[in-house]
Amino acid sequence: MSRLEIHQIPVLSDNYVYLAHCPETGDTAVVDPAVTGPVMDTAKVKGWTITHILNTHHHDDHTGGNLEIKQATGCTIVGPKADQDRIPGIDVEVDEGDSYTLGNAEAKVFFVPGHTRGHIAFWFADSDALFCGDTMFAMGCGRLFEGTPAQMWTSLQKFMNLPGETRVYCAHEYTxxxxxxxxxxxxxxxxxxxxxxxxxxxxxxxxxTVPSTVADExxxxxxxxxxxxxxxxxxxxxxxxxxxxxxxxxxxxxxx
Structure with missing residues (x-):
């Protein structure tokens, strides 16, 4: 499987949006596009064509750029099955145990409720990369807006079992x-x-301070x-x- 090239884009006051690029096929995903302009500008500078959006959850600072980016690029929007009604423009719904392919890179999907009821994460094992949205932060975790402590603890344990060298690409600079x-x-x-x-x-x-690693956390x-x-x-x-x-x-x- 291909190892992704990952580029971090700081937006708003403390958000991080990510471009994940497969160098072999040219496929490029935007992970949790809070906004449109900086994402499109960065992709243009890198010479990467956006083919996918990967959404971890429905909050506007993770989906705010969905529709404009899709309109501009025709990309496929991938998001949580449990939250399909709250993901703007969703095309593909994924859930616990599913795999999703970006070019020659494959992600395993985790269902990680707690911060929201439908939150998911994408783990690209061959790239040592975990895109975990607002479930886990560097030295923190998301507020329990829609879930219970038991749900969040179960969700976090899924990350704890990943290899220590896995890089944790969370969505905020809260460290x-x-x-x-x-x-x-x-x-x-x-x-x-x-x-x-x-x-x-x-x-x-x-x-x-992001990404960290699972071992750090x-x-x-x-x-x-x-x-x-x-x-x-x-x-x-x-x-x-x-x-x-x-x-x-x-x-x-x-x-x-």
């Missing part, structure tokens, strides 16, 4: 704020302290660590069920 919260619940996590120093340095120089993301004795102790839930610890951690983040 610095997420890291500050993470330190409040795991202040003695040495990997977290080290990572935050790197994040602070990058942001001071206006350098993106396993070591430092509190929402993947409800079984950590240190985190459990900090939130006063030593020995508690991971879902309960996750729920308490998410509630604390909501009010941080």
């Amino acid at each position: 610095q704020a997420n890291g500050r919260f993470a330190l409040s619940v795991e202040p003695d996590n040495e990997e977290l302290v080290r990572r935050m120093a790197e994040v602070d340095d990058k942001r001071a120089n206006d350098i993106p 396993l070591a430092t993301n509190p929402f993947l660590r409800p079984e950590s004795p240190l985190l459990q102790k900090t939130v006063g839930m030593t020995g508690a069920d991971p879902v309960a610890v996750f729920a308490e951690t998410r509630a604390r983040k909501d009010n941080f």
Whole structure:
């Protein structure tokens, strides 16, 4: 299978849109196009022809460019089956366990509800690339707008089982704020302290902190660590069920 070339486009105040390009066939997908102009301009500069849109969920800052880009390019829009009625211009509906081919690259689809009821993610194993939308962020996870803590914990565990070198292409530059919260619940996590120093340095120089890796997240993301004795102790839930610890951690983040 082909290894994708991935280009990151910062848009709006803190969103990331991605172009994923198969160099062998020329197929190019836009992942979660919040807007149209910067996406079309970047594709033109790169010399890439947009053939697909991959939507992880229905929020406007992930689908706002769908219809204009489709009108301009005739591309195919791929999105969650469970949210087909909320994805503008959707052509292909995918769900847990499905595969979707972009040129010579193949993605496995995960159904990952929690942030929204129909959220999905695309894992291109041969490209070491996970496009996870707003389910998981660098050192964070999405707010539970339409799902439950149990659903989100189940969703995140799917990412936890991926190879550590998998790059996590999340949709927002929230890392610095997420890291500050993470330190409040795991202040003695040495990997977290080290990572935050790197994040602070990058942001001071206006350098993106995304993508991270699954290994980074396993070591430092509190929402993947409800079984950590240190985190459990900090939130006063030593020995508690991971879902309960996750729920308490998410509630604390909501009010941080």
